[in-house]
Amino acid sequence: MAQLWGGRFTKETDQLVYNFNASISFDQKFYKQDIEGSIAHVLMLGKQGILTEAEMQEIVKTLKEISEEVESGKLEISDKYEDIHSFVEAELIDRLGDTGKKLHTGRSRNDQVALDMRLYTRQEVLVMDELVKDLLKAILKIMEENTDTIMPGFTHLQKAQPITLAHHMGAYFEMFKRDRSRLHDIYERMNYCPLGSGALAGTTYPLDRDYTAQLMGFYGPTLNSMDGVSDRDYLIEFLSAMSTIMMHLSRFSEEIIIWNSNEYQFVELDDAYSTGSSIMPQKKNPDIAELVRGKTGRVYGALMSLLTTMKGIPLAYNKDMQEDKELSFDAIDTVKGCLALFTGMIATMKFNKEVMSKSARHGFTNATDAADYLVNHGVPFRDAHGIVGQIVLYCIDKNIAIDDMSLEELKAISPVFEEDIFDAISMETCVNKRLTIGAPGEDAMKKVIEICKEYLK
Ligand code: ARG
DSSP, X not given: OBOSOOTTOSSOOOHHHHHHHOOHHHHGGGHHHHHHHHHHHXXXXXXXXXXXXXXXXXXXXXXXXXXXXXXXXSSOOOTTBSSHHHHHHHHHHHXXXXXXXXXXXXXXXXXXXXXXXXXXXXXXXXXHHHHHHHHHXXXXXXXXXXXXXXXXXXXXXXXEEEEEHHHHXXXXXXXXXXXXXXXXXXXXXXXXXXXXXTTTTOOSSOOOHHHHHHHTTOSEEOSOHHHHHHOOHHHHHHHHHHHHHHHHHHHHHHHHHHHTSTTTOOEEOOGGGOBOOSSOTTOOBOHHHHHHHHHHHHHHHHHHHHHHHHTTOOSSOOGGGGGHHHHHHHHHHHHHHHHHHHHHHHHHOEEOHHHHHHHHHTTTTTHHHHHHHHHHTTOOHHHHHHHHHHHHHHHHHHTOOGGGSOHHHHHHHOTTOOTTHHHHTSHHHHHHTOOSTTSOSHHHHHHHHHHHHHHHO
């Protein structure tokens, strides 16, 4: 046990209490941010004349050494300290004696931890953004290669109308694009520096908060010191954005699992991204997609957990807030892992274009277009709907597709049909007639792909 406090205590902390209270096992994750924050603080103390130039130089130099030594493994973070803040400060005092003891002037661990977590999260928001961008690139590549790959589009998991693979992938492109925009919003809102808030009420030292904020790339200081030490909204927003990313990844995973099934066979996963069974030799399982789907629950859990932790906390800092770390770290690492793996999986996945297009042909996905044909020849839509319903029934009975019927058979149900019906209900026509922006028609899709490319530049 090694603590920063103890002056007003007459007894040692109980060991179990100490262990329960300590956070060093997990907050050592942001040792770099803790030191970066301390350096900025000390530079500011020097500039303000609160520390002498020499003291400032000495502390900054030693803090840099500590950071490098931890990084290289020369210095091990010891769990005899309560948290990473105590470890760094004690290490500094060990090396500098009394000068080291001046580091914490005008600072509390409350604004320190608020800063560290913010610095760590800010960096992770950017890493996450890059990972989503990589995923978007992989999706766009599939889109570009598949503007004419016809497949069934589904509603209720029932074949509905023909679309293209590019169009289907394009839907995910839009989702992940919005995910990025959420990350950008979070960055904008969170990028204010809480350092200088003190324990809760600021400090009597003439700190230059604008200066520290600027040194660390923040837009400025937070404007209320009580809020500065107790705001965890940005984490909740980040967990919410990550939950949405996972929800999207999970829907996508579910589709890949279905498409990879023996019944569908729309896709084949690369050997490097699938796993076998210890007993059934024929198996090639979509474990990555299943794990991504499964881990979604974990990330939702983190969001609910932090929302619940925060809901009853009076202002300002309370120790409950220490609980923000493990769950956030776990969620961040989980989502980063899922994004990277998922991108690799879809980038190496093979699409069975034949099977997809055959599947689109069998399932009456052109029934709407057959009805539209009748409407274009003067039949009211409701009657056309009924006529095509009869045609579908006839085809089910004969186990054929509408396109397989002869003109005579069609005419027997409605004399309006002529030879050009076959062209009107071909899969290619069904898709390529749909040309409003956002629709699967090849020309419309190519315009959207151009916009997507521009966006990723
Ligand atoms: N480990 C603490 C946390 O994560 C650091 C802040 C401690 N502050 C305090 N007043 N005990 O929140």
